Amino acid sequence: MPNPPTGFDHGLTLDAAHTIARETLAEGRRLGLAPLTVVVLDQAAQLxxxxxEDGCSLMRPTIAHGKAFGAIGLGFGGRELARRSQTMPGFMNAFSDLAGGSAVPVPGGVLVRDSKGGILGAVGVSGDASDKDEAAAVAGINAAGLSPDTGD
Structure with missing residues (x-):
């Protein structure tokens, strides 16, 4: 038996996650956004x-995690989750309850896909308007050579 155990594939490498996080914040600076928090989850929704960034308010890490968690939880980018929260509020409320309140169905939660369309993980960004948070996440994912899926 190999030591350490092998065979676990969580999709998103640590190097890619670091690149996404770093370049997401860099894009926020280029765009002149408010201070951002970025959370990158793998395909098993693990951090x-x-x-x-310095200057982020207290709840930004929790909100960013919720955006990423919602996206990976249902397999849709935040824009699709936002649409579904409007058209299917009962289902989305149940989803939020089942997720322990950890799902934030708004733009800024972006799936990370490989070149074949497989889901590797998700990114959540919080700090500015949701559309701007999303733009920063998309830039970070692109910088890692992966494909962003915003839900559009």
Missing amino acids: KAVLR
Whole structure:
């Protein structure tokens, strides 16, 4: 038996997660956004990276995690989750309850896909308007050579 155990594939490498997080914040600076927090989750919704810029308010890490968790939880980018929260509020309320309140169905939660369309993980960004948070996440994912899926 190999030591350490092998065979676990969580999709998103630590190197890619670091690149996404770093470049997401860099894009926020280029765009002149408010201080951002970025959370990167792997395909098992486990934390791979989190960066919180100086000046972020108290709940930004929790909100960013909720955006990423919602996306990976249902397999849709935040824009689709936002649409579904409008058209299917009962289902989305149940989803939020089942997720322990840890799902935030708004733009800024972006799936990370490989070149074949497979889901590797998700990124959540919080700090500015949701559309701007999403733009920063998309830039970070692109910088890692992966494909962002915003839900559009």
